[in-house]
Every structure is written in structure tokens, then in C-alpha cells.
Amino acid sequence: MKEAWFSEWRHVFKLDPDKPISDEALDALCMSGTDAILIGGSSGVTFENTVDLMSRVRRYEVDCALEVSTLDGAVPGFDGYFVPLVLNTDRAEWIIGKQIEGLKEYGTFVPWEETAAQGYIILNEDATAAQVTGANAALDEEGLIAYVRMADRLMRLPVIYLEYSGRFGDMPLLASARRAVRNARLFYGGGIDSADKARQAAEHAHTIVVGNVIYTDLAAALSTVEAVRGGGRQEF
Numbered sequence: 550m551k552e553a554w555f556s557e558w559r560h561v562f563k564l565d566p567d568k569p570i571s572d573e574a575l576d577a578l579c580m581s582g583t584d585a586i587l588i589g590g591s592s593g594v595t596f597e598n599t600v601d602l603m604s605r606v607r608r609y610e611v612d613c614a615l616e617v618s619t620l621d622g623a624v625p626g627f628d629g630y631f632v633p634l635v636l637n638t639d640r641a642e643w644i645i646g647k648q649i650e651g652l653k654e655y656g657t658f659v660p661w662e663e664t665a666a667q668g669y670i671i672l673n674e675d676a677t678a679a680q681v682t683g684a685n686a687a688l689d690e691e692g693l694i695a696y697v698r699m700a701d702r703l704m705r706l707p708v709i710y711l712e713y714s715g716r717f718g719d720m721p722l723l724a725s726a727r728r729a730v731r732n733a734r735l736f737y738g739g740g741i742d743s744a745d746k747a748r749q750a751a752e753h754a755h756t757i758v759v760g761n762v763i764y765t766d767l768a769a770a771l772s773t774v775e776a777v778r779g780g781g782r783q784e785f
């Protein structure tokens with residue numbers, strides 16, 4: 550089977566189009582050795598701020614993908630696209646409704662070879678994404694594994710995203726999720742603000758995503774790249 554365009558990613562920086570970032574900081578992030586820059590946010594994402602950030606990242610060779618989180622923010626020109634589906638919510642609009650609206654509007658323009666669904670399982674009830682989507686973040690291990698099997702085996706989603714945005718997550722739960730995954734790539738994001746936390750999450754997840762710390766402590770953000778790379782590239 551052909552490998553997916555994101556299948557080798559171990560480390561990703563997630564940039565929020567709604568937050569300002571200097572040229573110097575962007576240069577450091579894009580030249581850091583990260584595998585990709587992912588552009589996405591759960592509020593304040595518009596066509597204008599997404600195009601602006603994309604065109605700045607485009608000056609660099611690093612892969613640049615978009616997590617499409619608003620209808621307005623679907624911008625052509627990225628290397629790849631992720632479409633999030635929030636699995637642990639009862640609100641159908643966030644599982645399939647917004648996505649169907651998006652396909653009605655942009656379906657003929659989607660570059661399918663470079664587009665993948667992400668099955669989000671949001672585990673921090675305080676994260677903006679949890680609040681916006683009404684996610685049931687209080688999953689125990691059994692519940693989480695059921696969601697992972699649903700995403701991985703029944704729905705055959707290419708990416709499962711364990712999302713703790715804003716808080717470092719429960720590593721034993723992440724390890725359990727990883728053991729339950731067969732085919733999907735397991736992304737982990739949330740509260741990685743040091744090399745040590747990057748290392749811990751990267752022990753279990755295929756891909757770790759570093760977001761908020763970029764805006765509060767750039768040096769700490771950059772230290773997460775080497776932490777994942779250190780000891781050579783593992784077969785993951």
C-alpha cells in the first residue's frame with residue numbers, strides 16, 4: 550500500500566493563524582528540523598489569516614499542512630489537508646455535519662491524495678476544542694480503547710488524534726491507545742512544553758504536536774525537536 554504523505558512525521562509544530570508570530574520565530578521553527586508545520590486553531594481562523602500564515606511558511610522547504618477547522622479557512626496551496634472529525638461528542642455537527650457542509654462547498658476542489666481525516670478524541674475538558682464541540686472528555690481506559698478501535702478498525706481513519714490541547718496528558722492512557730492502534734497513525738498533542746515531555750509522548754505516539762509553547766517560550770518549543778530526534782530516527 551502507498552505510504553501516506555504524513556507517515557514519516559515524528560514531530561510537528563502547530564501554528565495558530567489567529568496568533569501573531571514574528572519572522573524570526575517563524576524562521577527558527579521552520580528551520581528547526583521539525584517534520585512539518587501544521588496550521589490550525591479552534592477559534593478565530595479565517596481565510597485571510599490562514600493565507601497570510603501559509604504564504605510565510607511557504608518560503609521554507611518544510612512540509613506545510615492545514616487542519617481545516619472552519620469553512621472560511623479552506624485555503625488552496627498547502628502540501629496536505631487534514632479534516633478533523635471529533636469522535637467523542639454527541640453533537641453530530643462536529644462528527645460529520647460541518648464536514649458535509651465543507652464537501653458541498655469545496656468537494657470538487659479537494660486534492661484527495663493529499664487529504665486525510667483525523668479522528669479526534671479530546672481528553673481535556675478545558676480545551677477550546679472540547680468546549681466548542683461539547684466533547685465528553687471523561688473517558689476511562691476502556692472507553693478510550695473503544696473509541697480507538699472504532700476509529701482504527703471500523704472507520705479505518707488514517708489518523709487518530711489524542712488531544713489534550715493546553716494540558717499535558719495521561720501517558721499511561723496514551724500508551725494504552727497506542728497498543729490498541731493497528732493501522733492508523735497516532736497523533737498526540739497537548740501541553741508539550743519541554744524536551745522531557747516531548748520524549749515521554751514520543752515514546753508512545755507516532756507523531757507529537759507542539760502548539761501553545763511556541764507563543765510563550767520559543768526556546769522550550771525548539772528543544773522538543775531534538776528530544777524526538779535524539780538517539781537517531783526510530784522505526785515507528
Ligand SMILES: CC(C)=CCC/C(C)=C/CC/C(C)=C/CC/C(C)=C/CC/C(C)=C/CC/C(C)=C/CC/C(C)=C/COP(=O)(O)OP(=O)(O)O
Nearest residue numbers: 590591618619620623625630647648651652676677678714
Ligand atoms: C479549496 C480547497 C483546496 C480545499 C481543501 C480543503 C479541504 C480538504 C476541504 C474539505 C472540506 C471540508 C470537509 C471542510 C471541513 C470543514 C469543517 C468546519 C470541519 C470541522 C472541523 C472540526 C471538527 C472542528 C472542531 C474544532 C477542532 C477539533 C479543531 C482542530 C484543531 C485544533 C483542536 C486546534 C487547537 O486549537 P487551539 O485554538 O490551539 O486551542 P486551545 O485554545 O486549546 O489552545
Ligand SMILES: O=P(O)(O)OC[C@@H](O)CO
Nearest residue numbers: 714715738739740760761
Ligand atoms: O497547544 P498544545 O497544548 O501544545 O497542544 C497542541 C495541539 O494538540 C493543539 O491542537
Ligand SMILES: [Mg+2]
Nearest residue numbers: 565714760761
Ligand atoms: Mg492552542
